[in-house]
Amino acid sequence: MRRALHRRDGHERGPLDSDAMAGTAHGENDPAEILRRSVENGRVHSSYLFTGTGPAPSVTAQTFARALVCAAPVGGRPCESCNACLRSREDEEAEAILLDGKGERGPTHRHLGDHPDLLFVERGAEGTRITIGQIRDIQNALRLGANEGGRRIAIVNGAEWLNPQAQNALLRLTEEPPENTSVVLVASRASAIIATIRSRSVRIRFPSDETCALRGPDAEEDVVEIVSMLDGLRGRSVGEVLDFAENYRGARAVAAESVTELIDVSAEWLRQDVKARVERGDTPTVRTLDAYRSVQQLRRDLIQRNANPQMVAERLLLGLRDATA
Numbered sequence: 001m002r003r004a005l006h007r008r009d010g011h012e013r014g015p016l017d018s019d020a021m022a023g024t025a026h027g028e029n030d031p032a033e034i035l036r037r038s039v040e041n042g043r044v045h046s047s048y049l050f051t052g053t054g055p056a057p058s059v060t061a062q063t064f065a066r067a068l069v070c071a072a073p074v075g076g077r078p079c080e081s082c083n084a085c086l087r088s089r090e091d092e093e094a095e096a097i098l099l100d101g102k103g104e105r106g107p108t109h110r111h112l113g114d115h116p117d118l119l120f121v122e123r124g125a126e127g128t129r130i131t132i133g134q135i136r137d138i139q140n141a142l143r144l145g146a147n148e149g150g151r152r153i154a155i156v157n158g159a160e161w162l163n164p165q166a167q168n169a170l171l172r173l174t175e176e177p178p179e180n181t182s183v184v185l186v187a188s189r190a191s192a193i194i195a196t197i198r199s200r201s202v203r204i205r206f207p208s209d210e211t212c213a214l215r216g217p218d219a220e221e222d223v224v225e226i227v228s229m230l231d232g233l234r235g236r237s238v239g240e241v242l243d244f245a246e247n248y249r250g251a252r253a254v255a256a257e258s259v260t261e262l263i264d265v266s267a268e269w270l271r272q273d274v275k276a277r278v279e280r281g282d283t284p285t286v287r288t289l290d291a292y293r294s295v296q297q298l299r300r301d302l303i304q305r306n307a308n309p310q311m312v313a314e315r316l317l318l319g320l321r322d323a324t325a
């Protein structure tokens with residue numbers, strides 16, 4: 001059970017109103033808006049995870065990185081006229097630089113435009129994975145410090161293609177980020193990124209990421225398994241619920257990963273339940289909203305307070321059972 005439907009809000013204490021739960025990407029939850037505020041307030045984190053399909057997450061990551069080194073950003077975006085903006089602008093006429101994971105037939109990473117502080121890495125033109133060598137090169141480049149005296153930013157594009165060793169190297173980078181550096185991971189789905197990196201990153205979710213299949217042919221096998229268990233919670237005895245939570249016993253790292261998935265699927269399951277109610281003209285019950293809040297709290301307990309995964313699973317399932325009673 002590794003694949004997860006991760007839907008952490010872009011910021012830790014995201015609003016939990018029914019609008020946000022219904023997944024409408026506007027206002028405070030809009031990715032561009034979150035990033036604009038971040039640029040304007042100068043509150044920049046050392047690690048971001050952008051998730052979603054299509055070009056938007058990657059394009060936004062590049063605009064964000066460019067805005068962070070721009071001398072005078074306008075509305076949180078690059079001004080396009082300062083020296084940094086002119087350097088970081090990609091020349092569309094220029095021939096694309098083909099990366100090579102081993103650095104043999106091409107560089108392991110490149111820059112945005114020719115800006116020395118903006119690094120960009122993705123899997124090599126013929127590579128199947130982003131390699132540890134590529135991540136080490138990025139790591140070394142970030143440690144050098146900024147040429148222009150500001151921030152250094154590395155974008156890891158297509159981060160779902162990081163191999164396990166590269167993910168571990170990246171984890172160490174997010175654990176001890178060099179001063180004034182940021183890493184922006186861009187991935188089609190968060191479940192491809194190990195939980196320890198996810199928990200250290202500010203999650204920016206793009207609308208294309210909103211549709212998470214819980215049922216039907218597109219749903220993952222282990223997701224279907226969890227959903228059928230959640231669907232059957234109503235009327236179960238406490239003993240039966242605890243029996244199911246037994247599945248989450250075991251080595252902490254593995255169990256925590258599985259419980260993270262349980263939490264993600266549960267949050268999505270509740271969200272879709274609320275959405276269906278709203279569409280029918282019902283208002284979500286206080287119990288359901290409480291359950292949604294407690295799911296988010298349990299996620300924090302698991303990730304930040306190292307709570308016991310099996311106990312988190314027990315509390316989660318018992319709470320959901322009561323919410324659906």
Ligand SMILES: [Zn+2]
Nearest residue numbers: 070079082085
């Ligand atoms: Zn500028």
